[in-house]
Amino acid sequence: MDEKILEVRNLSVSFHTYAGTSHAVRGVDFYLNKGETLAIVGESGCGKTVTSKAIMGLLPMEQTEIGGSEGAEILFNGEDLLKKSENEMTAIRGSKISMIFQDPMTSLNPTMRIGEQIAESILIHNEISKADALKKALEMLEMVKIPNAAQRLKQYPFEFSGGMRQRAMIAVALACRPEILIADEPTTALDVTIQAQIMDLIGELQKELNMAVILVTHDLGVVASVADRIQVMYAGKIVERGSVDEIFYQSTHPYTRALLSSVPKIHTNNKETLYSLKGTPPDLIHPPTGCAFAPRCEYGMRICRNKYPETVKFSETQECSCWLHHPKADHSGLPENMVRGNR
Amino acid sequence: MAEKQTLIEVRDLKKYFKVGKKQILKAVDGVNFKIYKGETLGLVGESGCGKTTCGKTVMGLYPATGGQVFFDGVDIHGLNKKEKKEFTRRAQIIFQDPYSSLNPRMTVADIIGEGIDIHGLYKGEERKEKILELLDLVGLNKEHSLRFPHEFSGGQRQRIGIARALAIEPEFIVCDEPISALDVSIQAQVVNLLIELQEKKNLTYLFIAHDLSMVKHISDRVGVMYLGNMVEFATSDVLYDRPLHPYTKALMSSIPIPDPKEEKQKRRIPLEGEIPSPINPKPGCRFAARCKYATEACTHETPGLREVEPEHFVACHRVEEIGE
Numbered sequence: 001m002d003e004k005i006l007e008v009r010n011l012s013v014s015f016h017t018y019a020g021t022s023h024a025v026r027g028v029d030f031y032l033n034k035g036e037t038l039a040i041v042g043e044s045g046c047g048k049t050v051t052s053k054a055i056m057g058l059l060p061m062e063q064t065e066i067g068g069s070e071g072a073e074i075l076f077n078g079e080d081l082l083k084k085s086e087n088e089m090t091a092i093r094g095s096k097i098s099m100i101f102q103d104p105m106t107s108l109n110p111t112m113r114i115g116e117q118i119a120e121s122i123l124i125h126n127e128i129s130k131a132d133a134l135k136k137a138l139e140m141l142e143m144v145k146i147p148n149a150a151q152r153l154k155q156y157p158f159e160f161s162g163g164m165r166q167r168a169m170i171a172v173a174l175a176c177r178p179e180i181l182i183a184d185e186p187t188t189a190l191d192v193t194i195q196a197q198i199m200d201l202i203g204e205l206q207k208e209l210n211m212a213v214i215l216v217t218h219d220l221g222v223v224a225s226v227a228d229r230i231q232v233m234y235a236g237k238i239v240e241r242g243s244v245d246e247i248f249y250q251s252t253h254p255y256t257r258a259l260l261s262s263v264p265k266i267h268t269n270n271k272e273t274l275y276s277l278k279g280t281p282p283d284l285i286h287p288p289t290g291c292a293f294a295p296r297c298e299y300g301m302r303i304c305r306n307k308y309p310e311t312v313k314f315s316e317t318q319e320c321s322c323w324l325h326h327p328k329a330d331h332s333g334l335p336e337n338m339v340r341g342n343r
Numbered sequence: 344m345a346e347k348q349t350l351i352e353v354r355d356l357k358k359y360f361k362v363g364k365k366q367i368l369k370a371v372d373g374v375n376f377k378i379y380k381g382e383t384l385g386l387v388g389e390s391g392c393g394k395t396t397c398g399k400t401v402m403g404l405y406p407a408t409g410g411q412v413f414f415d416g417v418d419i420h421g422l423n424k425k426e427k428k429e430f431t432r433r434a435q436i437i438f439q440d441p442y443s444s445l446n447p448r449m450t451v452a453d454i455i456g457e458g459i460d461i462h463g464l465y466k467g468e469e470r471k472e473k474i475l476e477l478l479d480l481v482g483l484n485k486e487h488s489l490r491f492p493h494e495f496s497g498g499q500r501q502r503i504g505i506a507r508a509l510a511i512e513p514e515f516i517v518c519d520e521p522i523s524a525l526d527v528s529i530q531a532q533v534v535n536l537l538i539e540l541q542e543k544k545n546l547t548y549l550f551i552a553h554d555l556s557m558v559k560h561i562s563d564r565v566g567v568m569y570l571g572n573m574v575e576f577a578t579s580d581v582l583y584d585r586p587l588h589p590y591t592k593a594l595m596s597s598i599p600i601p602d603p604k605e606e607k608q609k610r611r612i613p614l615e616g617e618i619p620s621p622i623n624p625k626p627g628c629r630f631a632a633r634c635k636y637a638t639e640a641c642t643h644e645t646p647g648l649r650e651v652e653p654e655h656f657v658a659c660h661r662v663e664e665i666g667e
Contacts (some may be wrong), residue, residue, distance in 0.1 A: 043526040044497075146615075161617050162390070191389035191553060193614045196597040200613075218527055221556075221599025225606040244603045262531035263559040263601050270579060271538050271587065276531035280496055 002033035005179060005212050006055070007075040013050050014065045020285040021065075024050045026236035032180065037206070039211040039218065039227035041259070047236040047283055048216045051183045054216075056099050057081065057089040076180075095125040098173035102185035104165035106155040114141070114168050115153035118175050125176045140171040144201060163194035170201065177209050184216045199226055220263055224248060229317060232256045235282050235292035242318035250337055252312075252320040255293045258340070291323065299334065301325055350515060350547050351378040351401065357409035358393075358400045368622045370396040372571035373410070375648065378515075383541065383548040385562030385579060387555055387594075391619050392568040395439075398517045402436050403427070414515070433464050435508035439520035441500035445492040451478070451503055452488040458511040477506040481536060498529035505536065515547045522557060531556075534561055555598045559583050564654075567591050570621050570629040573648060576588045576656040587657045589665065590614075590630045628660065636661050639657060 013025040025047040030031060032038050040048040053059050054066060055074055066072060074081040076097065081089070101107040109117055118137035119130065126133070133154070141149035144167040157165055157275050166186060173181060183202065187195035203226060206213055217223060223230060224244065231241035233256065242255035251257050261275035279296045282288055291297070294304035312325040323329055324339065331339050358371040370393040378384045386394045401403050401412050403419045411418045418429055435458075438444035445454055455474050459465050465473050475652060481502040492500055501521060508516055514650045518537065522530040534557060552558050558565060559579045566576045569587065575588040586592045593614040600606050616633050627642040628634070634641065641660055648656040651663075659665070 043528060121512070163617055191618075192555065192597045193389060193594060194617065195599070196611060196613070219599065220527070220601040221606075224601050224603045225599055238538070248601070248603050259527060260601065262528045264534075264556045265601070270559065270563075273535050275529040276535050279526040280498070280529075307491070 002036070004031045005034045005077060006032040007073070008051075008055070009073040009075070010070055011012060011054060011072045011074065012065075013047070014285065016063045016065070017177065017285070021285050022284045024236055024284055025054065026284075026287060028233070028236075028238050030231055030241065031236060032212050032214060033228075033249040034179075034212055035210050036228040037215055037226055039215045039217060039223045039230045040234035041223060041230055043218060043281060044261075045284070046204060046233040046275065048233050049184055051212060051233070052099065052184055052216050054109070055081065056093055056097060056182065057084070057086075058093075058099070077312050091125070094121045094173070094178070095176040096178055097177040097182065098176070099182040099184065100186050100190050102164070102172045104162065104189070105157065106168055108165060108172075110157055113154055113156060114160070117245060118168070118172050121172055121175045136175065137171070140175050141168070143174075143205070144168070144171045146171075162190055163197065166190060166194075166198055167201065170198075170205070174205060174209065174211075178211060180212045180214065181206070182214045182216070185218070185221060186215075188217070188219070195222070202226075220260060232259065234249050235287065236284055237292065237321070239293065239322070240318075240320040242315070242320075246315065246318045250318075252301055252318070252325060252338055253322050254297045254324070257335070258296075285303045291321070301329070347379040347382075349377050350380045351549070352413040353377070353401060353410070354413070355410035356397065356400060356407055356412060358396050358405055359408040366622050369571050369624055370621060371400060372624075373570070374571075376566055376573065376576065378547055380514075380547055381541070381545050382563040383561050384563035385558040386549065386551045386568060387553060387558050387565060388568035389553065389594075391570075391618055391621065393621070394551045394553075394568050395519055395542070397568070398519050398549055401406070401549060402517050403430065404436070428462070432511050433513050434515040434517070435513040436517040436519060437501075437504050437508050437521045439523055441497050441504055441524060442492075444504055445500060445507075447492055451483075451495075454492070454503060455488075455506050455507040455510050458507065461596050462511050464511060466515070470518060473510070477510055480509065480540070481506045482532070487536060496529075496534060498525050501525060501529075501533055505533070505540075509540065509544075512544075513546070515549070517549045517551070519541050519551045520553070521550075523552065523554065530557065536560065555583075555594070562605055565595065570618060570624060572629050572658060573656075574630065574646075574658045576648060578654060581652075581655055582626060587651060587655070587662050587665075588630075588633050588659050589636055611663050628658075636665050 008030050011025055011028050015024055041157055063292050072082060093203045115134055115137045116139050119133035121132040122136050138149055138153055141152060146152050146164060146167055160168060187198050227244050228241050230247040231238050234255050240256045258277050262275055277296055282292050290305040290307050291309055294300045309321045309323040311319050311321045313319050353374060353376050356371055356374045357525045360368040360370060362368045370385055388394050400407050402583045407420050412420060422430060452474050456470060459470055474488060478485060478488060483502055522533050550561055562579045565582045566573050569590050574661060586595050593612045596612045627644060627647050631637040632640040646658045646660045648658045651657045
């Protein structure tokens with residue numbers, strides 16, 4: 001049995017906006033095992049970034065409400081992060097759990113030398129001298145394979161290219177050897193060749209430090225190569241989760257299938273019409289009572305719009321929330337391997 | 344297509360930018376290609392390779408430093424004001440960022456109608472009808488016509504941008520990363536729309552993007568750019584199945600495949616380092632510094648595009664020796 005390092009229970013996040021309260025995350029439960037890579041996949045606005053920021057305690061407190069009807073919990077090694085004080089969170093953030101962001105230009109401080117930014121996180125979490133921290137920073141830059149690390153240490157972010165900045169940010173995040181790394185779209189802003197370099201680097205460091213990684217992304221190609229498990233989010237809920245193979249070859253939720261078939265494969269014929277989802281995700285200020293995907297779903301039934309489906313478990317890892325898997329549902333017309341197990 | 348008619352011919356196109364004393368950024372440095380009527384030419388490459396500058400220079404949005412762009416046989420960089428206006432009626436561009444390319448103070452109807460007014464194509468009732476027709480064509484409805492851009496999602500805005508480009512019934516559209524800012528499911532919608540419109544109206548596209556699998560999907564032929572040079576040029580199937588240039592090989596092999604089994608079997612050709620600066624580039628092959636096959640000769644002499652197989656052009660001195 002794998003050891004769970006993080007467990008999120010019944011997490012809901014709402015934001016108070018001028019237009020009303022937006023229910024960005026609406027009750028998600030998930031876990032993360034030691035050393036594994038969990039990918040959270042979904043379109044913009046589905047709540048994947050909000051979920052990861054909630055774990056880090058990075059949401060603006062004044063406008064945010066975290067919790068659920070039965071109370072939310074984010075258990076890190078058994079301790080609830082939501083009950084921690086700001087000081088306690090500061091001690092965890094950056095040392096036990098770290099995060100890297102999509103845009104390395106806006107996430108690095110433009111007025112600080114790269115070396116000092118890496119040393120900063122070391123100094124906050126360890127009682128060592130600045131000189132030693134800088135020495136460690138140099139080691140980190142070498143670890144993320146930045147050439148001429150000693151010179152680069154004294155440079156500013158603007159002197160770095162996009163790929164190098166992302167490397168520098170990884171160095172900042174990993175300086176204290178965290179147990180969990182949350183990577184929020186780490187390669188979206190980068191070119192494919194650089195993307196491959198960065199994903200390789202994250203993978204190597206993950207093994208070296210035995211970290212668990214939460215990879216937040218919309219790029220299914222990246223997910224296929226690195227993730228152990230995947231969870232698919234839609235409109236603030238997790239609609240399906242499973243191992244990489246289960247999601248790619250035996251997905252049971254229509255949304256997952258739609259997402260997978262809307263990317264062109266290198267082998268599909270050119271100019272063939274791509275599967276495309278009609279419509280757009282719902283407005284989360286007034287979230288629907290039933291399944292949020294129902295209006296866009298080609299298999300939508302009357303019950304889908306009225307009542308949220310229960311979660312059906314197919315295997316140790318795979319679960320899906322969809323009415324199609326109810327014993328009474330009409331399975332005619334569904335793709336062959338979509339319904340399984342629970343008949 | 345039995346007989347291919349050339350719509351655009353780009354000859355030795357150069358676009359340099361002065362970025363300081365004796366500092367010249369060679370964004371596009373001697374590029375040649377043709378675009379046939381009714382086809383889609385894809386242009387791929389990493390950021391900074393000059394693909395967008397190339398597209399904008401082809402459109403005449405940048406004056407060319409050297410070379411010519413022939414549109415239906417006429418060099419567009421030598422046009423007078425009146426001829427230029429006529430050219431813009433026949434060629435349009437769709438921009439990458441659907442947020443900054445629409446005027447926030449204009450309604451959708453005015454954004455789409457602006458081109459119609461400038462060229463005096465339709466007036467009054469007819470103009471209104473045309474706008475509604477265009478909205479319908481790109482999958483928006485008529486209630487949308489009086490709204491402002493901020494009321495739309497990214498995908499919808501990109502549709503407005505497409506409707507604007509189509510409003511004056513152009514023959515040629517430069518699509519500059521039209522889907523990069525959009526979500527996967529919305530990307531599919533926009534790409535399907537572009538393909539459908541091409542078939543309906545026999546449009547010609549220059550499709551610029553860094554998403555290699557989308558480019559393959561939409562293009563008939565694809566050119567790969569590296570630091571202002573075209574390094575390989577072929578039909579899209581050939582280019583993706585049998586790339587010959589070492590850079591193209593590395594690029595193709597780093598496309599992530601959305602299939603875990605294939606992804607595990609795939610052999611990736613790693614590419615060390617990053618794209619060098621295009622400011623005062625060194626002579627010789629631009630890729631030589633990162634190429635594992637590079638020899639002495641590669642650093643002296645810039646390789647030109649050669650037809651290695653029918654319709655397959657490669658700019659590499661050693662392509663025959665490297666093989667597949």
